[in-house]
Amino acid sequence: MNIPKTPGGERPRGTVRDGSVCTSQPGSPQVPRAKVKRILAILDELYPFDGVCFLDYDHAQPWQLLFATILSAQCTDARVNQVTASLFRSFPTLEAFAVAPISSLEEAVRSTGFFRAKANHLQTSAKLLLANFGGQLPSDIDQLTSLSGVGRKTANVVRGHIFKLPSVVVDTHVMRVSRKLGLTQNKDPVKIEHDLMKILPKASWIPYNQQIITHGRLVCVARSPKCGECVFNSQGLCGG
Numbered sequence: 001m002n003i004p005k006t007p008g009g010e011r012p013r014g015t016v017r018d019g020s021v022c023t024s025q026p027g028s029p030q031v032p033r034a035k036v037k038r039i040l041a042i043l044d045e046l047y048p049f050d051g052v053c054f055l056d057y058d059h060a061q062p063w064q065l066l067f068a069t070i071l072s073a074q075c076t077d078a079r080v081n082q083v084t085a086s087l088f089r090s091f092p093t094l095e096a097f098a099v100a101p102i103s104s105l106e107e108a109v110r111s112t113g114f115f116r117a118k119a120n121h122l123q124t125s126a127k128l129l130l131a132n133f134g135g136q137l138p139s140d141i142d143q144l145t146s147l148s149g150v151g152r153k154t155a156n157v158v159r160g161h162i163f164k165l166p167s168v169v170v171d172t173h174v175m176r177v178s179r180k181l182g183l184t185q186n187k188d189p190v191k192i193e194h195d196l197m198k199i200l201p202k203a204s205w206i207p208y209n210q211q212i213i214t215h216g217r218l219v220c221v222a223r224s225p226k227c228g229e230c231v232f233n234s235q236g237l238c239g240g
């Protein structure tokens, strides 16, 4: 798709020629289907989805992605990748995590922040995976969220990347940018997840997360969004 360089504000923001709408749950806007389509087309052009996860892990050891995602809370992916490179060398199996002195796990994950809680989550999850799931990562969201430190965001990362199950991951970038684009009015991540599941086609669920994260890092930066450079602004698709 060729995105024309039109100046912002030529058309009232958020309006489209196509009057059809996608409905979402109470408290959320009725989002015109044409608007959703245009947003997704722009994301595909700006940030082609390559399926590569931002977090590094050994694909033969899928539990590593779960652990890396637990560590990514309030931490950058770059920092997590630095930490897990040595963490997974020192503790190469779930059994190693389960029996490790908690102080050595804490030391190993210290630079990711909240290191005591995170070390505890890793060890408890390792024990639960061994005790309840035969050392295998479950794909069921209720089973995943029964693990320690695993909420819906972390569970959906695993479901999307490991099991290729359509999943909407709602992190801080997805919350912020989705609201600005008018795709939800909710602030609660679970409500936002359900809003996005209703208005986005399933094929877009996994790409949308990574594309919005990239846009949130490069353009729609939390503290100082670069609206003057943003195509969603020039296309009249953002309420700001």
Ligand code: SF4
Pocket (backbone or CB within 6 Å): 177, 180, 181, 219, 220, 221, 225, 226, 227, 228, 230, 231, 232, 233, 238, 239, 240
């Ligand atoms: S950078 Fe500005 S125009 Fe672009 S999505 Fe963010 S708030 Fe909207």
